[in-house]
Amino acid sequence: MTKIAELPRNEAGIAVALDELAAAFGERLLTGQAICEQHGHTTTWIDTQAPDGVIMATSTEDVSRAVSICAAHKVPVIAFGTGTSLEGHVNAPAGGICIDLMEMNQIVAVNAGDLDCRVQPGVTREALNTHLRDQGLFFPIDPGANASLGGMTATRASGTNAVRYGTMKDNVLSLEVVLADGRVIRTGGRARKSSAGYDLTRLMVGSEGTLGIITEITLRLQGIPEAISSARCSFPTVQAACETVMAVIQYGLPVARIELLDADVVKAVNAYSKLTLPGTPLLLLEFHGSEAGVVEQAETFGMLAEEFGGNGYAATTTAEERNKLWQARHDAYWAIVGLRPGCKAVATDVCVPISRFAEAVTAAQARAAELGLIAPIVGHAGDGNFHASLLVDMENAEEVARGEAFVKWLAELAISMDGTCTGEHGIGQGKRSYLTKEMGGAVDVMVTVKAALDPHNILNPGKILPE
């Protein structure tokens, strides 16, 4: 595993804080080794760094109280959801206290007339959508994992629907946040737009628990579309598929999803999900709209795809076929992992302007081959965001080094294209070294904001900002 350096521990402070937290929370403070390690463990190739204790919070007051105790003794505080982040976000490099928010899982209110809802941070996106379905509503943001909405907010997550519905930044109306000294603020109300002062909502979205701990989220919702249809189309090359995506975006076709699977992924998916897709690059699409609208969208897409050599184009509106195709897409991670059992799948996450997408994807394929690496690619093509999933034997130090070289090369490629090293996973520990390359002097402003809002650096230290 990749090791991230530990930070100095405030042993005396941690000991006193643990005593005070035990008095305040009783059995809801957990300090067993297994539970602590579990709370530093995520879907990442970065080594676990366990906290010293875990608070099972059940209310905003709990979070405020726990943070206040930690603040008094300058002890790190790390928020925890489903543990599905990918860049070591929940590691505790200086030890400290993890606040587990998964018992704060209430859907506080659904305002169907306003297409919004208020949820606690431990509600998962699937739990929310299950709750909403009977009201004809849904929440569109869908990262691969069934992540908590608090974690999704904290990492500015997105997923396959972002091309149509945006990312968490576009779908959070306002937040309740516990600050570094335990104060509780609300960053806004339920108006659909506002020009009232600084946009603290967006400052907190994507701040990865380093500026505050999110204890309630007001989300925008969507009505379930009258009709949904899916389509798939194979292409002779990644280039041809990407050019089709560019044409779709420029045409203004309001696709809800447009996903790229490269030939390696298609073959893996065929094997894993027992499908018979042609073993060439594939675009998988979804259209949302009226009955007539989705038919028209699918036809327009078919016409555009044909211009770029698309073949085997098939559209469907039956839920069964649609679900089968999208299930295959959602299982792509496991299909990829299955290509090399025993290896770790290391997710990369670059995002580039659409006009550079084909170039970036093909360059990534070529570079992986040069380095002797297996790195199948899936992409949220409509956003220019793609994941090359490196399959690395973590026991083989030389191969790990090649993997690290690829990850670095890819991040720098995206930055050189006016893109980003992370489209949706966040910086965490894993991408800190790229932030300054990407953002330059803006990082100093981030450091200033962090120092102002968390002067003792207790909120998720060692994340996002350079050392």
Place this chain on the structure above:
Amino acid sequence: MTKIAELPRNEAGIAVALDELAAAFGERLLTGQAICEQHGHTTTWIDTQAPDGVIMATSTEDVSRAVSICAAHKVPVIAFGTGTSLEGHVNAPAGGICIDLMEMNQIVAVNAGDLDCRVQPGVTREALNTHLRDQGLFFPIDPGANASLGGMTATRASGTNAVRYGTMKDNVLSLEVVLADGRVIRTGGRARKSSAGYDLTRLMVGSEGTLGIITEITLRLQGIPEAISSARCSFPTVQAACETVMAVIQYGLPVARIELLDADVVKAVNAYSKLTLPGTPLLLLEFHGSEAGVVEQAETFGMLAEEFGGNGYAATTTAEERNKLWQARHDAYWAIVGLRPGCKAVATDVCVPISRFAEAVTAAQARAAELGLIAPIVGHAGDGNFHASLLVDMENAEEVARGEAFVKWLAELAISMDGTCTGEHGIGQGKRSYLTKEMGGAVDVMVTVKAALDPHNILNPGKILPE
């Protein structure tokens, strides 16, 4: 006019800064009384507070140099665009230097393939759209005035298209900003989404020149739709019109515009634009999509409107008819002003959850009548945002007092409904007293951020934050 208290002036610093600026900028430093007063004058009922000098900036380097000189002597710096803001944003209550950005009016790059562009802050929205038209592209945000894109970014502006295309926060990809000490940063690249660190772009959008001066803007663009159609529909009551809007939003009809004009505005518009609309509340709509799509949208709207007693429904796809209707909407401000010549039209700007929109609009009408005020209402109904334009005889102190009472009452009503005192105009000087009522302890966080990024409070002092 409403007076806002002046702030203490740093006379010695201003004198030295003016000398240094004169040496650095020569004739591009203007200090004539008329030009200074013009740069403190905006579309507002707040008294002008002129700066001591105006720099006509032509480059980012100019802005950085001017800010550096002002920073060295702790002299206020106020950014200026078209001067169309509504809440005293460009006033200089402590004197200081205005930086006029209107000569920074270059469209630096248009990336048609990526649907984005880079512009200097002095480009107006109309100039940008004129430039884009031949490429089949447009920028959708349209506040009433032909504002500068820098000013629109700084106030988080929106307008009639926001229901479909969002506000400036949704359409700015990244910014170049001059900080309070003259440093220049870029807040991001051209990727359509990113999870790389704190969202400084959104922190700057809506910060009204108090955290930095925007010197370049990367904007998202849209393809001009294949088809555009308009519709209008009269309603017996505001309640019926608002209920139709709620139905439209819940139905998920992707209206591009849905504007409410109350009966007073319709009558004013009839007189001003020589139309013969029924003298009852009106909804004015625009649909963007494919040829078939806009027809279907218009039909669906007609069906929904009928359920709520809509009458005189008329749809059109000819550009001439459409332009005539929308011209009338855009001229509504002048039509309203014409109702009471010699009076000032004072814009209000509350925004509430859609489910409270009907209640808020009808309460505002009733309250204005109670207070003996004329306050016709237009609303960006799809967002729950409306403007009651008070027509006030500014020479009549007692009437001005009634006007102020109405403005305060309306802001507090919106806040009590979980809405905001400003949907799109910003806080400026005029709404500072409501910010704490609306945001509570979050204002303390804003104050902390401001102090961290502008420790000597030289960037647009006396705006947004409470004293």
